[in-house]
Amino acid sequence: MVTIADVARAAGVSPSTVSYVLSGKRSISEATRRRVHHSIRKLGYHPNAGARALASNRSNVLALVVPLRTDLNVPVVMQFVTATVTEARTYDHDVLLLTADEGAEGLHRVVASSLADAIIVMDVEAAEPRVPVLRALARPAVLIGVPADPQGLACVDLDFTAAGAECVAHLADLGHRDIALIGPSPAVYERGTSYAGRFLRGFEETAAQRGVDTVTLACAPSYDGVREVLDDLLARPRALTGLVVHNEAILGPLLSELARRGRHVPDDISVLAVCPPDLAVAQSVPLSSVDIPAAELGGLAVELAMRRLDGLAEPEVRLLPPRLKVRSSTGPVVA
Amino acid sequence: MVTIADVARAAGVSPSTVSYVLSGKRSISEATRRRVHHSIRKLGYHPNAGARALASNRSNVLALVVPLRTDLNVPVVMQFVTATVTEARTYDHDVLLLTADEGAEGLHRVVASSLADAIIVMDVEAAEPRVPVLRALARPAVLIGVPADPQGLACVDLDFTAAGAECVAHLADLGHRDIALIGPSPAVYERGTSYAGRFLRGFEETAAQRGVDTVTLACAPSYDGVREVLDDLLARPRALTGLVVHNEAILGPLLSELARRGRHVPDDISVLAVCPPDLAVAQSVPLSSVDIPAAELGGLAVELAMRRLDGLAEPEVRLLPPRLKVRSSTGPVVA
DNA sequence: TTGAAAGCGCTACCAA
DNA sequence: TTGGTAGCGCTTTCAA
Numbered sequence: 001m002v003t004i005a006d007v008a009r010a011a012g013v014s015p016s017t018v019s020y021v022l023s024g025k026r027s028i029s030e031a032t033r034r035r036v037h038h039s040i041r042k043l044g045y046h047p048n049a050g051a052r053a054l055a056s057n058r059s060n061v062l063a064l065v066v067p068l069r070t071d072l073n074v075p076v077v078m079q080f081v082t083a084t085v086t087e088a089r090t091y092d093h094d095v096l097l098l099t100a101d102e103g104a105e106g107l108h109r110v111v112a113s114s115l116a117d118a119i120i121v122m123d124v125e126a127a128e129p130r131v132p133v134l135r136a137l138a139r140p141a142v143l144i145g146v147p148a149d150p151q152g153l154a155c156v157d158l159d160f161t162a163a164g165a166e167c168v169a170h171l172a173d174l175g176h177r178d179i180a181l182i183g184p185s186p187a188v189y190e191r192g193t194s195y196a197g198r199f200l201r202g203f204e205e206t207a208a209q210r211g212v213d214t215v216t217l218a219c220a221p222s223y224d225g226v227r228e229v230l231d232d233l234l235a236r237p238r239a240l241t242g243l244v245v246h247n248e249a250i251l252g253p254l255l256s257e258l259a260r261r262g263r264h265v266p267d268d269i270s271v272l273a274v275c276p277p278d279l280a281v282a283q284s285v286p287l288s289s290v291d292i293p294a295a296e297l298g299g300l301a302v303e304l305a306m307r308r309l310d311g312l313a314e315p316e317v318r319l320l321p322p323r324l325k326v327r328s329s330t331g332p333v334v335a
Numbered sequence: 336m337v338t339i340a341d342v343a344r345a346a347g348v349s350p351s352t353v354s355y356v357l358s359g360k361r362s363i364s365e366a367t368r369r370r371v372h373h374s375i376r377k378l379g380y381h382p383n384a385g386a387r388a389l390a391s392n393r394s395n396v397l398a399l400v401v402p403l404r405t406d407l408n409v410p411v412v413m414q415f416v417t418a419t420v421t422e423a424r425t426y427d428h429d430v431l432l433l434t435a436d437e438g439a440e441g442l443h444r445v446v447a448s449s450l451a452d453a454i455i456v457m458d459v460e461a462a463e464p465r466v467p468v469l470r471a472l473a474r475p476a477v478l479i480g481v482p483a484d485p486q487g488l489a490c491v492d493l494d495f496t497a498a499g500a501e502c503v504a505h506l507a508d509l510g511h512r513d514i515a516l517i518g519p520s521p522a523v524y525e526r527g528t529s530y531a532g533r534f535l536r537g538f539e540e541t542a543a544q545r546g547v548d549t550v551t552l553a554c555a556p557s558y559d560g561v562r563e564v565l566d567d568l569l570a571r572p573r574a575l576t577g578l579v580v581h582n583e584a585i586l587g588p589l590l591s592e593l594a595r596r597g598r599h600v601p602d603d604i605s606v607l608a609v610c611p612p613d614l615a616v617a618q619s620v621p622l623s624s625v626d627i628p629a630a631e632l633g634g635l636a637v638e639l640a641m642r643r644l645d646g647l648a649e650p651e652v653r654l655l656p657p658r659l660k661v662r663s664s665t666g667p668v669v670a
Numbered sequence: 671t672t673g674a675a676a677g678c679g680c681t682a683c684c685a686a
Numbered sequence: 687t688t689g690g691t692a693g694c695g696c697t698t699t700c701a702a
Contacts, residue, residue, distance in 0.1 A: 003695055014673045019697060029671060046447035050394060051695035053385030054678045061431070068417045075409045082403045085434050094450065096396070097432045099420050112381035114679095115429065223619050256591040256619065284558050284591065338679055349689045354681055364687060386679035389694045449695095 002045045010039035022047065053114060060093050062305060063116035065107065067100045067123035073248040076276055076294045077122065080144070083298025084120060091306050093117070104133040111139045118305040120144070124155070126194040140308035142301045145194050146317055154304045155317045156297055160195045163290045163322035164202025167272050170288070170324055171242040172210040175333040176270065179207070179214055179242035180233050182250070185225070186218040199246055199274070213238065221249035226257050234261065241269060241333045248275040248292075255284050266331035277325065286327040293320055337380045345374035357382065388449060397423050397640060398451035400433045400442065402458035408583040411611055411629045412457065415479070418633030419455060426641050428452070439468035446474045453640040455479070459490070461529040475643035477636045480529050481652055489639045490652045491632055495530045498625045498657035499537025502607050505623070505659055506577040507545040510668040511605065514542070514549055514577035515568050517585070520560070521553040534581055534609070548573065556584035561592050569596065576668045577605040583614055583627075590619050601666035608664075615662065623665040625657045 008015040013032060020026045021036040028036075039045070053059040064084055066077060085095045096116055098106050100123065107130060110116045117139060121130065124145030134141040135152045142154045164181075171179050181203050183189070188196050200216065207214045215236070219229045233240055245251060251273055258265060265271050265285050273280055273289040280289035300318065307314060343350040348367060355361045356371040363371075374380070388394040399419055401412060420430045431451055433441050435458065442465060445451045452474060456465065459480030469476040470487050477489045499516075506514050516538050518524070523531050535551065542549045550571070554564045568575060580586060586608055590600065598604050600620050608615055608624040615624040635653065642649060 017672060027671070044447070046444060048389065048695050049448045049450040050385045050388030054383065054389050055697040059385060064432075074413050078409050078413055081432070082434055085432050089437070094445070095432045097399075097416070097420050097430045099417055102424070109381060110429070112379070113384045115384040222617060252587040252591075253619070256587075256594070259591070259595070282557060284588070352688060362687070383679050390681040
């Protein structure tokens with residue numbers, strides 16, 4: 001194994017000089033810099049992560065806690081994960097993956113053992129049980145999602161309230177007066193996942209303001225779930241002209257069921273989805289949608305974590321504004 | 336921070352004794368064991384990962400390289416990842432996530448810096464460019480997938496050749512004599528991903544043996560891709576009675592297109608999928624399928640890695656036998 | 671601008 | 687069955 005001492009010897013300097021060349025924590029003459037870098041390359045030197053962590057009390061590792069649930073959108077989770085890893089690498093950090101079923105215990109473990117410098121937690125619930133541990137952690141924590149009391153924690157998320165509002169506004173602008181929200185699976189509501197409630201609030205408040213009548217239904221992520229919801233919705237006395245779907249998993253089934261029942265999108269009924277753009281365009285009808293910016297959120301989470309590691313405390317809750325993209329599934333009400 | 340010295344003092348023993356209690360590497364009297372464990376709990380001691388890695392030359396971390404491609408099935412990747420993490424934890428290891436775009440360089444980096452004790456690589460191609468680096472690594476590597484020359488590497492995968500054979504056999508047993516294979520997207524073939532070719536071989540060899548006529552088409556993961564393929568397939572002079580679909584992403588679109596064109600599954604046409612079971616049952620018709628055992632593969636990969644870390648060299652290529660589950664999408668040919 | 675050297679917390683060898 | 691202690695490779699303070 002090549003050590004810093006080998007490099008130092010080869011470059012004719014002391015180990016500390018090599019260290020400083022690498023860390024940039026003190027000024028080095030250009031000549032020395034070059035000799036050191038040359039030796040590093042020639043010998044193929046890579047600093048030992050353990051030794052570095054031990055001496056500096058920094059592991060250069062971020063822990064990322066991912067949910068294993070299957071009732072939430074897996075591609076979104078994956079996008080988020082890859083964005084996090086990619087962004088972390090730009091800060092010379094690696095990502096350690098924890099699953100949510102390790103619980104608060106797992107969070108404590110990686111921090112207490114100095115395995116990770118900071119923690120990013122996905123799929124945060126409103127009454128998030130891990131919050132107390134996270135807050136006591138003595139290491140930065142960034143949550144994706146907003147718990148009821150975010151005091152002392154950094155949180156990033158899509159502004160789901162604004163997203164709900166924007167969905168209603170878009171349909172109202174097109175003349176829709178009777179719309180439904182097909183929400184996530186009942187399990188998501190029961191769990192108190194924070195985004196579901198926030199979206200709903202924005203949806204209903206704006207509907208009230210704009211004089212739009214609404215119905216809201218949860219929907220299990222299956223064909224049966226979709227059939228059930230549509231049976232209910234399409235049988236109502238006041239005909240619906242718009243559907244907002246906050247449930248990525250049922251987009252495909254919903255569209256085929258609508259087609260099977262002879263409802264044309266968007267002429268008979270407008271469909272507006274909340275989902276990643278690639279999913280929206282992969283449907284039989286390219287869907288108008290509000291983007292779930294998983295990649296941006298991942299990058300932002302890493303950025304916040306790094307900033308906190310640098311000792312910069314900042315605004316705690318950061319919500320990204322929703323972006324609505326009109327495609328082919330929403331249109332004016334046809335009389 | 337609580338150190339091993341603190342624990343030793345509290346328990347009235349030496350630091351080395353505490354270390355041995357933890358590692359089990361030498362026998363300890365029951366009384367001492369208990370006092371040490373008690374102190375550990377009382378003080379909330381967690382061994383420092385960096386110090387441990389430095390002293391023992393073992394990080395207790397496994398690196399997992401995941402692809403970021405969107406043309407392969409994301410839920411399968413995710414299943415694999417969570418299985419890997421879960422299994423690794425049972426060996427007291429954590430998982431460091433690398434993305435494939437770090438390339439061979441990234442593999443070298445994590446090993447050279449002693450960040451990881453072993454590496455697991457997903458999405459291996461037949462002419463896998465990372466193989467030389469992997470082989471030279473001086474740390475165990477386990478591949479998911481089988482490169483052309485697996486010499487010196489551990490590989491695990493589904494036995495795709497047998498899977499292809501079993502698909503044909505199932506349909507042949509039901510009386511089908513004209514079947515098509517709808518394969519992965521063209522990009523997968525171009526990349527030379529090893530499983531695609533192996534499946535194809537099993538499919539064709541068995542078809543030849545059983546006197547079954549076959550057509551094979553790649554299919555882009557989109558509605559247009561599905562339409563194109565079906566336009567071709569359904570226009571053929573000899574009517575197809577069976578479809579084997581080795582492309583998870585198009586299952587939903589394929590079924591709705593078939594329905595739209597008035598083909599009933601399985602009476603008009605049998606559909607046999609290669610996909611995870613949860614995906615198979617989530618379709619409008621519960622699909623007969625050959626399972627892709629992502630979770631088992633993940634667990635197995637970890638197991639092989641751990642064994643190699645313990646110095647046990649073993650059979651290099653391990654293929655899991657396919658398991659075909661008959662559901663509602665395949666049936667006898669209707670005359 | 672550079673060097674010397676004291677630890678960081680743990681493991682594992684050598685002794686007893 | 688247990689203790690003492692020399693390092694593991696690096697960072698960072700103190701000194702020059």
